[in-house]
Amino acid sequence: MHLGKMLIVIGLxxxxxxxxxxxxxxxxxxxxxxxxxxxxxxPNMKIYFPITTIILINLLIALIFRLFK
Numbered sequence: 001m002h003l004g005k006m007l008i009v010i011g012l013x014x015x016x017x018x019x020x021x022x023x024x025x026x027x028x029x030x031x032x033x034x035x036x037x038x039x040x041x042x043p044n045m046k047i048y049f050p051i052t053t054i055i056l057i058n059l060l061i062a063l064i065f066r067l068f069k
Contacts, residue, residue: 009068013061 021028033039036052 005068009064013064 032048032050032053034050034052034056038047038049038051040047
């Protein structure tokens with residue numbers, strides 16, 4: 001895939017993600033709260049390490065690139 005096409009696809013995905021997050025923020029409450037995501041909350045500290053969410057997003061992006069290839 002040419003670099004120009006890849007940048008266009010990435011840009012469109014970012015715009016689409018922005019539109020979804022803007023219009024449907026209440027429908028995406030599960031992001032970062034899946035089983036396997038690490039959340040440590042203490043009085044002076046909050047640590048979030050969304051392992052499962054990162055893996056799912058990575059698989060989704062890989063699938064989208066395979067479809068456009």
